[in-house]
Amino acid sequence: MREVGIVGVGHTKFGKSDLPFLDLLGAAALEALDDAGIKTGEGHCVDQLFVSSMGASIQNRISGSASALVDSLNLRPAMAECVENGPASGGSAVKLGYMAIASGMCDCVLVVGGEKMGKGKEATDFVATMLHPEAEYPYGLTLTSFAAMFTRLIMDKYGVTSEDLARIAVKNHANACHNPVAQLQKPVSLEAITTGPDMEKINPPVAEPLRRYDVCPMSDGAAAVVLCAMDIADKFKRRPVRIAGIGQATDTHCVANRAVPTDLLAVRLASQKAYKMAGLTADDMDCAELHDAFQILELVESEEAGFFPRGQGHIGIRNGETEIGGRIPINTSGGLKAKGHPLGATGISQIIEVVKQLRGEAAGRQVEGAKAGLCVNFGGFGNNVVATVLTKD
Amino acid sequence: MYGYRCKKCGKLHHPARLVCDKCEGREFTEEILDGEGTLLTYTRVHNLPAGIDKPVLDFGIVQMREGVCVSGQLDIDGEIYTGMKVRATEGVVRVMNGVEHTGFIFVKA
Ligand SMILES: [Zn+2]
Numbered sequence: 001m002r003e004v005g006i007v008g009v010g011h012t013k014f015g016k017s018d019l020p021f022l023d024l025l026g027a028a029a030l031e032a033l034d035d036a037g038i039k040t041g042e043g044h045c046v047d048q049l050f051v052s053s054m055g056a057s058i059q060n061r062i063s064g065s066a067s068a069l070v071d072s073l074n075l076r077p078a079m080a081e082c083v084e085n086g087p088a089s090g091g092s093a094v095k096l097g098y099m100a101i102a103s104g105m106c107d108c109v110l111v112v113g114g115e116k117m118g119k120g121k122e123a124t125d126f127v128a129t130m131l132h133p134e135a136e137y138p139y140g141l142t143l144t145s146f147a148a149m150f151t152r153l154i155m156d157k158y159g160v161t162s163e164d165l166a167r168i169a170v171k172n173h174a175n176a177c178h179n180p181v182a183q184l185q186k187p188v189s190l191e192a193i194t195t196g197p198d199m200e201k202i203n204p205p206v207a208e209p210l211r212r213y214d215v216c217p218m219s220d221g222a223a224a225v226v227l228c229a230m231d232i233a234d235k236f237k238r239r240p241v242r243i244a245g246i247g248q249a250t251d252t253h254c255v256a257n258r259a260v261p262t263d264l265l266a267v268r269l270a271s272q273k274a275y276k277m278a279g280l281t282a283d284d285m286d287c288a289e290l291h292d293a294f295q296i297l298e299l300v301e302s303e304e305a306g307f308f309p310r311g312q313g314h315i316g317i318r319n320g321e322t323e324i325g326g327r328i329p330i331n332t333s334g335g336l337k338a339k340g341h342p343l344g345a346t347g348i349s350q351i352i353e354v355v356k357q358l359r360g361e362a363a364g365r366q367v368e369g370a371k372a373g374l375c376v377n378f379g380g381f382g383n384n385v386v387a388t389v390l391t392k393d
Numbered sequence: 394m395y396g397y398r399c400k401k402c403g404k405l406h407h408p409a410r411l412v413c414d415k416c417e418g419r420e421f422t423e424e425i426l427d428g429e430g431t432l433l434t435y436t437r438v439h440n441l442p443a444g445i446d447k448p449v450l451d452f453g454i455v456q457m458r459e460g461v462c463v464s465g466q467l468d469i470d471g472e473i474y475t476g477m478k479v480r481a482t483e484g485v486v487r488v489m490n491g492v493e494h495t496g497f498i499f500v501k502a
Contacts, residue, residue: 139487
């Protein structure tokens with residue numbers, strides 16, 4: 001199996017965008033191609049394009065995005081496909097790019113993910129279409145509802161408090177202030193969102209016990225990476241970051257059917273698989289991007305990925321262990337909470353943050369000497385999870 | 394509302410599935426689920442999706458007396474708490490494209 005590296009990255013600023021869906025994807029793609037030093041047009045070296053999006057066909061009424069984008073970018077006659085795997089679409093698309101190169105079928109693959117989410121109750125409903133079509137979605141259940149019910153179980157079992165969740169949001173907002181592509185580049189104080197006089201106004205309940213700051217925003221945005229075979233990496237402008245391991249695991253589609261309702265089993269299995277493939281352990285990671293669509297997920301994923309024993313993650317947060325400068329900095333990008341969460345872009349965006357850390361390009365939020373990092377991209381309410389380990393070559 | 398009991402090993406499932414996750418059986422018998430259960434967790438939701446025309450709605454995950462765990466809406470006045478006894482009823486949970494969808498609505502037992 002051939003080794004695979006990342007030689008180009010591109011990332012639009014997350015947040016509301018006026019660009020049409022395909023132009024948003026194109027902006028990230030061109031930035032990634034330029035970063036890698038790849039010329040478009042005749043004689044270009046891109047063998048395959050993957051486009052990841054959960055909702056282009058639902059929210060934007062566009063199908064076949066990959067066919068449109070490959071032509072618009074002047075990368076014909078490269079192979080092109082769309083990848084839909086809910087909020088884990090980005091991680092899945094990078095995995096498929098990896099497989100295409102590792103198999104020997106391709107030398108160079110462009111992976112682009114993006115989303116135009118829309119807003120309000122319609123966007124909430126669109127995201128909920130990933131739930132079970134009979135036993136969950138028709139009830140009006142949403143991802144936020146399940147996160148809320150999961151949070152209550154975790155609080156009861158492990159003594160996690162609302163203040164612990166708020167601390168994660170405070171950290172992620174602080175990190176996002178140093179990330180120029182983040183949606184919410186504004187600090188927030190623990191007091192303001194927990195005990196302050198305007199708390200009910202700025203941090204109202206969303207799905208009890210969750211409040212606004214326990215939940216990521218709705219975002220538009222796109223992210224892109226160029227993958228290549230390590231044996232031809234010297235053809236590109238940038239030194240490659242190695243994709244050392246990828247793991248993926250699924251769990252019961254319905255949340256109510258989980259054997260242990262406080263576990264995120266697919267996160268544990270996917271991470272273990274990715275570490276094993278890389279020949280590394282959780283202790284070898286210098287940073288991690290964990291899928292904090294809800295702050296409770298960052299906490300429990302940090303345990304399932306092996307950074308803390310089960311039920312101890314919130315102690316680590318109280319001690320500052322997940323801050324930049326701490327033992328294992330988590331979501332240096334600002335995470336989904338503050339960087340934003342355009343579903344199809346998120347898995348790729350996480351990988352880009354770790355690439356920046358390993359290149360030493362994360363100005364203002366750099367983890368000094370970072371050599372390896374983990375990304376966890378979480379689909380459904382944990383029913384399909386992709387974990388990726390990146391290392392500095 | 395139904396549970397689906399595996400003809401081979403007797404495990405009760407909800408929702409329906411193609412293959413039993415205990416014994417690989419592929420045949421099931423339908424069984425009405427209208428009994429009592431225990432509320433495992435719950436939430437009051439303020440940001441409901443399009444298609445649910447209410448300001449707030451309560452949801453829960455319930456372990457039915459028969460063993461299977463299911464999600465549903467709650468219709469409970471007064472205090473809601475983990476571990477409370479509830480009873481399954483069937484009602485219209487949403488109207489989509491003019492079609493009424495029925496599901497579990499749990500009331501106080
Ligand atoms: Zn069976």
